[in-house]
Amino acid sequence: AGPEAVDGLQRLHLSVAATKYPRKLDGKFVEQLQTVLCSPKSPEQIQVLCAAILREMSPCNDLVLSCDEIQDTKLLSLVSSVLLAQGSRGEVAAVGQRVVQGLERRLPEGQSARFLLPVLANVISLSPGSLTEEQTNVVSKKLADWLRYASIQQGMAQPSGGFFSSPRTKQPAPITEVDGAVATDFFTVLSVAQHYTQDQWLNVQAFSMLRNWLLCYGGPGTSCPEKLWLPHPWKSTPGRLLPPRERLRDKAFAYCQRLVEQSTRRPLKKEDGDLQKACLIEAVTIMDIICKQDSSYVCRAVSCLKILHSRICGDATYARALLPIAQLFLNHSKQAAVDSDAIYKHLFSDIPALLFHNPSLAFEFVQFCKDNSQLFTDSSSIFRQSFPNLFKFLAWNSPALISEFVDLLPFLLDPGTATEIFHLLLDLPCLTAALDIQLRAAALPVSEKAGADPAGKPATCLEAFHHPLYRSMFQYLLRSRAAPEDAPDSLVPLRQLLGSLAGSPRVVQCAETVPVLLELFFRVVAEFADGSLINQLVVLLLQRSDQLYDIPAFKEDVYRVLGSNLAMLCGLRPALVVELSTEILEFSGAVSNIQSKEAIFTHMAWAVGEFLSVSHDKRCTVEQITRFFETLEAVLFEITQLRPQASTPSCAPRAISVLMATLTKLAARSQDLIPRVSMFLSKMRTFVQSPAVTSVYCEEDLEEILIRATELMNLLKMPSVAQFVFTPPVASTRFQKEVNDSLPLALRMVTQLLEPAAGSMPV
Amino acid sequence: MVRAFVLLAPGGPAPCRVLYARTFGTPPGAGPGGPRQRLRRKEQLLVVARQVASQCQLLQASLGRPSSPQLPQLPDEPVSLQDAPGGVFQMSPGDPFPERVTVVWLSVLALAFALVCEPQENLSLAEITLRRLAPRLLLSLRLLGPGADVLLRPDAADGLLDRLLPHGQMLFLNERFLQAVDRELGLKVSR
Numbered sequence: 017a018g019p020e021a022v023d024g025l026q027r028l029h030l031s032v033a034a035t036k037y038p039r040k041l042d043g044k045f046v047e048q049l050q051t052v053l054c055s056p057k058s059p060e061q062i063q064v065l066c067a068a069i070l071r072e073m074s075p076c077n078d079l080v081l082s083c084d085e086i087q088d089t090k091l092l093s094l095v096s097s098v099l100l101a102q103g104s105r106g107e108v109a110a111v112g113q114r115v116v117q118g119l120e121r122r123l124p125e126g127q128s129a130r131f132l133l134p135v136l137a138n139v140i141s142l143s144p145g146s147l148t149e150e151q152t153n154v155v156s157k158k159l160a161d162w163l164r165y166a167s168i169q170q171g172m173a174q175p176s177g178g179f180f181s182s183p184r185t186k187q188p189a190p191i192t193e194v195d196g197a198v199a200t201d202f203f204t205v206l207s208v209a210q211h212y213t214q215d216q217w218l219n220v221q222a223f224s225m226l227r228n229w230l231l232c233y234g235g236p237g238t239s240c241p242e243k244l245w246l247p248h249p250w251k252s253t254p255g256r257l258l259p260p261r262e263r264l265r266d267k268a269f270a271y272c273q274r275l276v277e278q279s280t281r282r283p284l285k286k287e288d289g290d291l292q293k294a295c296l297i298e299a300v301t302i303m304d305i306i307c308k309q310d311s312s313y314v315c316r317a318v319s320c321l322k323i324l325h326s327r328i329c330g331d332a333t334y335a336r337a338l339l340p341i342a343q344l345f346l347n348h349s350k351q352a353a354v355d356s357d358a359i360y361k362h363l364f365s366d367i368p369a370l371l372f373h374n375p376s377l378a379f380e381f382v383q384f385c386k387d388n389s390q391l392f393t394d395s396s397s398i399f400r401q402s403f404p405n406l407f408k409f410l411a412w413n414s415p416a417l418i419s420e421f422v423d424l425l426p427f428l429l430d431p432g433t434a435t436e437i438f439h440l441l442l443d444l445p446c447l448t449a450a451l452d453i454q455l456r457a458a459a460l461p462v463s464e465k466a467g468a469d470p471a472g473k474p475a476t477c478l479e480a481f482h483h484p485l486y487r488s489m490f491q492y493l494l495r496s497r498a499a500p501e502d503a504p505d506s507l508v509p510l511r512q513l514l515g516s517l518a519g520s521p522r523v524v525q526c527a528e529t530v531p532v533l534l535e536l537f538f539r540v541v542a543e544f545a546d547g548s549l550i551n552q553l554v555v556l557l558l559q560r561s562d563q564l565y566d567i568p569a570f571k572e573d574v575y576r577v578l579g580s581n582l583a584m585l586c587g588l589r590p591a592l593v594v595e596l597s598t599e600i601l602e603f604s605g606a607v608s609n610i611q612s613k614e615a616i617f618t619h620m621a622w623a624v625g626e627f628l629s630v631s632h633d634k635r636c637t638v639e640q641i642t643r644f645f646e647t648l649e650a651v652l653f654e655i656t657q658l659r660p661q662a663s664t665p666s667c668a669p670r671a672i673s674v675l676m677a678t679l680t681k682l683a684a685r686s687q688d689l690i691p692r693v694s695m696f697l698s699k700m701r702t703f704v705q706s707p708a709v710t711s712v713y714c715e716e717d718l719e720e721i722l723i724r725a726t727e728l729m730n731l732l733k734m735p736s737v738a739q740f741v742f743t744p745p746v747a748s749t750r751f752q753k754e755v756n757d758s759l760p761l762a763l764r765m766v767t768q769l770l771e772p773a774a775g776s777m778p779v
Numbered sequence: 780m781v782r783a784f785v786l787l788a789p790g791g792p793a794p795c796r797v798l799y800a801r802t803f804g805t806p807p808g809a810g811p812g813g814p815r816q817r818l819r820r821k822e823q824l825l826v827v828a829r830q831v832a833s834q835c836q837l838l839q840a841s842l843g844r845p846s847s848p849q850l851p852q853l854p855d856e857p858v859s860l861q862d863a864p865g866g867v868f869q870m871s872p873g874d875p876f877p878e879r880v881t882v883v884w885l886s887v888l889a890l891a892f893a894l895v896c897e898p899q900e901n902l903s904l905a906e907i908t909l910r911r912l913a914p915r916l917l918l919s920l921r922l923l924g925p926g927a928d929v930l931l932r933p934d935a936a937d938g939l940l941d942r943l944l945p946h947g948q949m950l951f952l953n954e955r956f957l958q959a960v961d962r963e964l965g966l967k968v969s970r
Binding site: 022026027029030033034036037038061064065067068073074075077093094096097100101102103104105108131133134135137138141142143194205206207208209210211212220221223224225227228285287288290291293294295297298301336375376379380383413415416419420521522525 | 780802803804805806807808812813814816817818821822825833834837838840841843865866867868869871897901902903904906907930931932933934937938941945946947948949950951952953954955956959
């Protein structure tokens with residue numbers, strides 16, 4: 017054994033690890049690896065490499081390893097890592113037994129239990145039912161001792177020999193707090209020493225695994241499905257020794273209280289500040305678990321945390337700790353009859369606006385909302401009303417949070433919030449841009465902030481932030497609470513101003529999340545929207561199609577989603593075609609819409625054809641049908657000119673087809689119009705053959721248009737059939753719906769009936 | 780508990796590569812046994828790595844940084860983690876692990892480090908743990924120098940993980956405890 021062995025093992029590990037497909041190693045060789053691993057004579061590096069190879073090959077059929085005979089705790093930990101990788105409940109249980117045995121008994125000289133606790137933590141995480149009640153009592157008792165009774169004096173340096181080290185004569189110094197003060201209470205993870213003793217190490221390990229231990233074995237009915245816990249027959253009485261579970265709870269709670277006190281001291285080393293906050297979060301979380309397991313702790317917890325909250329609520333660096341505090345109050349404050357509204361208000365009104373740019377806080381905040389989604393069902397609550405603030409997290413951290421928001425959005429939507437959220441989603445990339453400006457404006461020195469000339473126009477977005485022309489628009493976009501009545505008449509100037517940021521990567525990443533959320537929005541809203549809300553949304557949809565942030569890919573995607581959902585809404589409530597005829601006529605009559613917003617226009621035209629009929633709404637009159645007909649006819653006329661001018665919009669062939677079909681459908685219902693349509697359709701042959709047109713559209717598209725025109729014409733030759741085909745009874749059963757969906761097929765069939773000789777087309 | 784640790788090269792134009800990965804135990808009864816179990820493990824870790832790479836590239840883009848940063852000239856130059864981009868995201872049940880997991884990641888130069896955590900884990904501590912693992916791994920594996928050293932020195936990586944993340948257990952180590960760990964490992968970490 018030597019450097020060559022090390023080298024060889026390293027290469028072996030690489031060749032095993034490098035591929036995901038199985039590599040067969042000779043059974044004898046695998047046995048040898050295990051022998052070398054367990055041999056006390058092997059150097060540590062070799063042992064580590066053997067373990068790494070065995071782990072890498074797991075699950076392993078040739079494993080004869082067992083931890084029973086191993087006395088060295090470090091080696092036991094190493095061997096356990098291989099055994100726990102096998103995925104066998106039996107192996108996990110065996111490791112668990114061996115570790116508890118090691119903790120129970122006095123360890124041989126020089127061995128430390130320090131290496132055993134993480135193994136135990138892994139065991140209970142992999143297979144919670146591995147330990148018996150007796151064993152968990154043993155461990156609980158030891159954990160309680162390690163948490164509470166670790167030495168409060170600093171450890172001694174390892175003796176290095178020589179004249180100058182004489183550990184016996186030197187008095188050990190007391191431990192200190194992170195701010196340098198001498199500690200006056202028991203040892204915790206936030207205690208500072210130059211060197212640490214073994215039991216102090218165990219204190220750290222014990223606290224590190226405490227939360228999972230309590231979750232698993234701390235109380236009745238916890239996450240141990242395989243263990244049936246019977247309630248303990250006695251209650252805790254002061255002065256009497258508590259049973260192990262209750263005693264651990266008691267010591268754990270005291271530890272957490274001490275950590276709460278220690279975590280607001282000002283650390284001498286800056287890095288300890290980060291640990292303080294992590295400890296604080298852990299301590300509050302453990303307190304919450306303890307309160308769930310024994311409600312007699314609630315009063316103490318609540319009073320401790322109220323004081324803590326008032327101390328840290330103004331400090332942005334402690335913001336992440338506000339979440340577990342709020343969670344504890346949500347779980348228990350009813351019992352403590354405490355008014356915690358101020359805590360929730362601060363959390364939801366202030367924190368997101370201040371710290372949206374902190375990705376970790378953003379993630380944890382949204383998780384908190386998802387974990388407490390029942391809070392959002394009450395529409396008047398502070399939680400629900402704060403949705404504009406919540407969207408700031410998404411606007412700034414889009415890639416990381418989009419899937420979380422897909423889960424959260426349904427809880428925010430109800431008839432009261434739907435329209436405001438609709439606007440918010442469409443303006444989400446604007447919000448990103450506005451947040452960017454807000455951050456930059458806050459970073460400016462005070463002198464520059466007042467520099468903008470209120471009389472003139474602002475030269476940059478930054479100047480515009482405080483400018484009277486734009487200030488209220490910014491304030492609305494950046495609001496913290498739902499405010500449907502405060503919406504400014506138009507955010508158009510602000511959107512135009514923010515156009516300069518439309519290419520920024522963060523804005524673009526946000527824009528990419530909008531179509532997904534919009535699609536989800538419509539799906540959820542469709543489930544509860546009443547007629548009035550549907551109408552409102554359709555009107556808004558048509559309005560907003562002109563008022564979108566100018567990012568081309570964004571607009572295309574949004575039009576696509578809006579178009580298909582427009583059709584969906586019309587299907588939900590066909591009467592809206594009649595009720596909103598003014599808005600729809602205005603939209604459909606603008607030729608520019610067919611070019612710039614083809615997706616929306618096409619679906620709108622289709623919906624008119626489908627639903628503008630007496631069978632969907634008794635108020636549909638012949639005049640209305642005629643009015644729609646004339647509007648759409650004019651548009652179709654304009655885009656199918658034989659000699660298109662430069663000003664003629666070119667548009668997708670699909671739009672032409674849909675318009676033709678819609679006009680035909682309307683004519684079938686008001687038969688006076690049939691001659692007009694027939695004449696129009698018969699001119700399509702000339703249209704598709706015109707040289708100016710063939711240069712714009714491709715051959716397949718033109719052929720498709722011609723075929724469609726012919727089919728529609730033929731259908732109109734049999735008006736009563738046309739009427740039936742185009743105005744079926746309102747589809748209330750699945751069968752009828754299938755009839756509707758097979759319309760193109762029906763058209764083709766009719767065409768074939770009329771023209772048995774294929775290929776003959778009328779002139 | 781941490782389910783897995785992954786060290787990867789996110790790539791940029793190049794596809795991401797897993798340089799080192801360590802899982803901490805296999806949940807029993809969680810799926811097929813035998814070689815399929817190993818295959819599944821490898822593929823799960825690759826899915827995590829790809830997601831980390833994607834998030835990393837998106838974040839770099841939004842911060843206005845080049846997606847493939849250059850390595851420093853001197854391999855021993857101390858690496859500042861001050862502005863190291865990082866993040867956290869969740870992966871849904873079934874994609875790729877049976878249960879939900881939260882991934883905390885940190886990017887340093889052309890590498891990324893990730894911890895796959897059980898849900899409800901202390902994410903602040905996970906970030907601290909990553910910030911401690913990263914420079915120490917860079918140092919002992921000489922990751923900044925040329926050559927694929929990390930692939931050939933799993934023992935060095937294991938040794939570090941055994942002290943800072945033993946069996947996937949994150950530790951609440953204050954700075955003094957951390958110094959003690961460094962002494963045990965024989966590491967000279969610049970502070």
